[in-house]
Amino acid sequence: MKKHIADLENGINIDHIPHGNALFIIQALHLFNSDKQVGVGLNLPSNRLGRKDLLKIAEYYLNDNDKQMISLFAPNATLSVIKDYKVIEKMVLSLPKEINNLVICPNKRCVSKQYKSKFITLTNRKQEIKVKCHYCEQEFLLDNIKQYNI
Amino acid sequence: MHNLISISDLSKNEILNILNLANEFKQGRVSDILSKRIIASCFFEASTRTRLSFDSAIQRLGGKVIGFADSNATSLANKGESLSDTLKIIGAYADAMIIRHPQDGAARLAHDVCNIPIINAGDGANQHPTQTLLDLFAIMYTQGRMEEINLGIMGDLKHGRTVRSLIDAAKLFNMNLFLIAPKELRMDHDQLFSLKQASISYSFHNNAEEIIDKLDCLYLTRVQRERFIDNENINFDSYCINSGTLDKAKPNLKILHPLPRREELPEVIDDTPFAHYFQQAADGLYVRMALLEILFT
Numbered sequence: 001m002k003k004h005i006a007d008l009e010n011g012i013n014i015d016h017i018p019h020g021n022a023l024f025i026i027q028a029l030h031l032f033n034s035d036k037q038v039g040v041g042l043n044l045p046s047n048r049l050g051r052k053d054l055l056k057i058a059e060y061y062l063n064d065n066d067k068q069m070i071s072l073f074a075p076n077a078t079l080s081v082i083k084d085y086k087v088i089e090k091m092v093l094s095l096p097k098e099i100n101n102l103v104i105c106p107n108k109r110c111v112s113k114q115y116k117s118k119f120i121t122l123t124n125r126k127q128e129i130k131v132k133c134h135y136c137e138q139e140f141l142l143d144n145i146k147q148y149n150i
Numbered sequence: 151m152h153n154l155i156s157i158s159d160l161s162k163n164e165i166l167n168i169l170n171l172a173n174e175f176k177q178g179r180v181s182d183i184l185s186k187r188i189i190a191s192c193f194f195e196a197s198t199r200t201r202l203s204f205d206s207a208i209q210r211l212g213g214k215v216i217g218f219a220d221s222n223a224t225s226l227a228n229k230g231e232s233l234s235d236t237l238k239i240i241g242a243y244a245d246a247m248i249i250r251h252p253q254d255g256a257a258r259l260a261h262d263v264c265n266i267p268i269i270n271a272g273d274g275a276n277q278h279p280t281q282t283l284l285d286l287f288a289i290m291y292t293q294g295r296m297e298e299i300n301l302g303i304m305g306d307l308k309h310g311r312t313v314r315s316l317i318d319a320a321k322l323f324n325m326n327l328f329l330i331a332p333k334e335l336r337m338d339h340d341q342l343f344s345l346k347q348a349s350i351s352y353s354f355h356n357n358a359e360e361i362i363d364k365l366d367c368l369y370l371t372r373v374q375r376e377r378f379i380d381n382e383n384i385n386f387d388s389y390c391i392n393s394g395t396l397d398k399a400k401p402n403l404k405i406l407h408p409l410p411r412r413e414e415l416p417e418v419i420d421d422t423p424f425a426h427y428f429q430q431a432a433d434g435l436y437v438r439m440a441l442l443e444i445l446f447t
Binding site: 107109110111112114115124125130133134135136137138139 | 156232233234251252253254255256258259273274275276277339340343
């Protein structure tokens with residue numbers, strides 16, 4: 001594998017992020033104004049995705065909530081935890097069954113626009129990931145979600 | 151059953167229990183199950199049949215009604231109170247709440263913030279489950295059965311909440327669907343896929359005449375122009391019926407409509423033996439009595 005960004009001593013590596021979504025993750029984790037060092041790879045070649053993004057964040061670890069949130073922007077991404085330049089844990093992120101207060105419902109008439117949103121995740125006939133609003137019961141392709149509470 | 155938010159909350163047996171009990175009320179059953187109960191009737195959006203039939207049902211079952219038919223008179227409209235706070239407070243004053251609201255999902259919000267049974271009387275373009283129950287009652291009452299009905303649904307299949315709920319219910323009863331709508335107002339691919347998954351037979355048609363001889367019931371809907379978000383300019387003229395449309399109809403055909411009607415269902419149809427929509431609306435009283443009795447049993 002080609003090395004795109006310098007190796008980490010300690011921190012996390014998030015690989016196989018669908019291209020265009022790395023910046024959402026940085027925003028969701030509030031990293032823009034933090035003191036954490038972040039390496040960003042955009043539009044990198046990928047056998048699995050065609051193009052992908054990649055993030056390396058030094059001296060930073062994710063809790064379970066963070067992992068669930070990131071999985072929304074990077075379903076099936078690979079998360080590696082690195083200590084002393086070695087990968088000590090590696091996992092494939094998966095979408096939670098329920099997503100709370102993160103996705104803004106695209107339905108302009110939905111009551112959740114004024115309140116906390118709640119979605120369940122499902123897949124459609126083409127195995128594409130969809131989210132279904134708990135309130136208005138409408139289903140949306142995850143790729144078509146453009147607004148987030150981040 | 152403690153709430154009715156969406157028709158998909160009900161099993162086939164629960165639906166049949168409600169319909170059978172509604173038939174008993176139509177035959178003269180008497181009940182005072184709501185005596186000493188107060189039901190909040192909260193109509194944030196205009197309604198005639200649904201609100202009055204619920205009010206009548208509650209009073210015939212011995213209950214009392216509080217609420218409003220015009221949300222402009224509430225603190226929500228005048229003092230900027232949130233809908234969530236308004237619903238919480240109403241929930242503390244009543245034993246159950248019937249809610250109609252123009253926003254999709256408002257009834258589910260009421261369910262989430264209140265500790266009393268909630269009945270959805272229509273939430274935006276989403277669901278209108280009690281309308282579906284009375285649509286199903288009309289089918290059962292006029293056809294004597296529910297299974298394998300040839301059901302035509304004509305008009306706005308995209309925005310109509312009654313259509314969405316009826317199609318969900320049709321899946322439970324293995325109905326054959328004949329969908330008559332312009333391309334722009336058909337259901338989306340995933341909804342159609344859900345019909346396939348449920349092994350429901352469906353076909354699309356451009357007018358009712360080509361399939362009228364196959365239908366047991368023809369369900370007409372009003373164009374929901376008030377719910378169009380993106381100025382959809384659609385010619386709807388071919389999706390109205392007239393007496394000629396019914397020339398080849400089977401004798402058992404009944405025309406159903408959630409009302410109010412407009413140009414899609416002219417008054418000339420009222421005097422034909424096929425018209426059932428006024429009886430359908432009148433029987434909504436019995437369906438709502440049955441629902442309330444089951445909710446409090």
